[in-house]
Amino acid sequence: MEVRTIVLRVDGTNCDEETVISFKKAGSTVDLAHVNELIRKEKSLEDYQVLCIPGGFTYGDDIAAGKIFAILLKYKLSKDIKKFVEEGKLVIGICNGFQVLVKTGLLPALEGIMKKQEATLAFNDCGYFQDRWIYLKHENKGKCVFTKGIKDIIHIPVNHAEGKFVADRDVIRRLEKNDQVVFKYVDPDGNYAGFPWTPNGSMDNIAGICNPEGNVFGLMPHPEKFIHKWTHPYWTRLPGSSDVGDGFAIFKNAVEFAKKKL
Amino acid sequence: MAWIVEVGYKKEATDPVGFLTKKEIEDLGIEGVKDVRTINTYIIDGDISEDDVKKICEELLSDSQIQHFGYSDENVKKLITEHGFPEAWLVEVTFKPGVTDAVGLSTLNAIEIMGIDGVRNVSTGEKYLIFGDVSEEDVEKICKRILANELIQNYSYRKIGGK
Numbered sequence: 001m002e003v004r005t006i007v008l009r010v011d012g013t014n015c016d017e018e019t020v021i022s023f024k025k026a027g028s029t030v031d032l033a034h035v036n037e038l039i040r041k042e043k044s045l046e047d048y049q050v051l052c053i054p055g056g057f058t059y060g061d062d063i064a065a066g067k068i069f070a071i072l073l074k075y076k077l078s079k080d081i082k083k084f085v086e087e088g089k090l091v092i093g094i095c096n097g098f099q100v101l102v103k104t105g106l107l108p109a110l111e112g113i114m115k116k117q118e119a120t121l122a123f124n125d126c127g128y129f130q131d132r133w134i135y136l137k138h139e140n141k142g143k144c145v146f147t148k149g150i151k152d153i154i155h156i157p158v159n160h161a162e163g164k165f166v167a168d169r170d171v172i173r174r175l176e177k178n179d180q181v182v183f184k185y186v187d188p189d190g191n192y193a194g195f196p197w198t199p200n201g202s203m204d205n206i207a208g209i210c211n212p213e214g215n216v217f218g219l220m221p222h223p224e225k226f227i228h229k230w231t232h233p234y235w236t237r238l239p240g241s242s243d244v245g246d247g248f249a250i251f252k253n254a255v256e257f258a259k260k261k262l
Numbered sequence: 263m264a265w266i267v268e269v270g271y272k273k274e275a276t277d278p279v280g281f282l283t284k285k286e287i288e289d290l291g292i293e294g295v296k297d298v299r300t301i302n303t304y305i306i307d308g309d310i311s312e313d314d315v316k317k318i319c320e321e322l323l324s325d326s327q328i329q330h331f332g333y334s335d336e337n338v339k340k341l342i343t344e345h346g347f348p349e350a351w352l353v354e355v356t357f358k359p360g361v362t363d364a365v366g367l368s369t370l371n372a373i374e375i376m377g378i379d380g381v382r383n384v385s386t387g388e389k390y391l392i393f394g395d396v397s398e399e400d401v402e403k404i405c406k407r408i409l410a411n412e413l414i415q416n417y418s419y420r421k422i423g424g425k
Contacts, residue, residue, distance in 0.1 A: 062368035064325055071322060071372050103325075120327035127278035166275070166327055201276070 015055035053097030066099030098218030119167035125201030223247025308381035349423035
């Protein structure tokens with residue numbers, strides 16, 4: 001069965017092209033659409049199995065990163081998106097997309113889909129934009145559809161100024177209990193560590209989470225920037241013979257799942 | 263009429279811009295600054311009800327997890343009491359007339375998306391609370407060198423709190 005993915009673009013999105021390429025490489029048909037095409041009903045979410053909100057600086061990060069895009073989705077498309085998630089279809093938000101998903105209430109969605117904002121992504125503790133490669137440890141025990149069978153520790157780039165995951169202690173406890181924590185920042189040996197290994201000061205080193213059902217996933221680092229091994233800063237010295245980068249598994253998993261189950 | 267909305271960080275949340283500003287002041291060679299906190303201000307000009315303003319503040323302008331909002335100088339007073347310093351310098355930086363306020367325009371756009379009519383204009387500015395023992399001369403220097411770009415921004419400062 002053909003898997004159809006929609007990558008949503010809006011003023012200031014800038015990682016849309018490489019996200020499209022990643023999904024295509026994983027075997028999906030991909031439409032890059034401006035959000036207004038959905039609002040004007042020229043395109044419909046019903047035709048797709050995967051929805052992706054890519055990275056960027058939507059609306060210039062004005063007020064707070066992802067805030068205005070989140071308001072737009074909440075006020076104009078909430079019914080369609082709710083239905084999309086309820087049907088078990090896949091939603092992924094990368095970087096700015098993660099900020100949007102958290103601020104619309106699609107993540108962590110402990111109290112229900114788009115009910116309220118339960119967490120946030122605040123300004124990095126160091127005060128600066130962080131743009132470099134970091135290590136992530138896969139913490140999920142199997143709930144998240146996107147990361148099944150992924151390597152234990154992956155090397156991947158981050159580029160953000162507002163990526164510090166903040167929530168009530170109680171919310172974080174529930175995330176851990178529900179198996180909703182997907183990635184945490186670690187040092188090269190896999191130990192939890194502070195700055196610079198955790199680039200933003202996230203609570204409990206959290207880098208990515210999923211919803212209670214595992215079909216909505218958001219993360220701050222950029223898997224779409226490491227789908228070919230030769231985009232790695234020292235790829236000629238990487239062990240193993242695989243041609244794909246660590247981030248590719250996330251797209252592959254999504255497309256494979258959609259092919260079988262949706 | 264115009265509503266003056268202020269959004270500041272909760273006491274337990276970090277204020278990264280304030281933290282960096284404090285560092286920059288120290289790099290300038292000015293001593294005695296104990297803490298710097300920032301507050302974003304939005305002046306919402308239009309015929310809208312208090313309920314709508316509250317909705318805009320809660321859903322759009324502030325992040326309930328880390329920030330609180332208030333009107334007029336409420337937030338400034340709150341920060342001063344929270345911090346327990348007897349007084350502080352309050353610096354206000356705003357755009358000069360005629361300079362495009364990009365964040366203001368985005369905010370206006372977002373308010374329209376929320377379906378709230380009647381807002382004519384939104385303009386933004388920043389407030390900085392400088393706690394500690396700093397002379398007026400030094401505050402002038404801080405404004406000129408760090409906080410304001412005089413080509414496009416105006417600044418003003420005054421001492422608040424005190425006995």
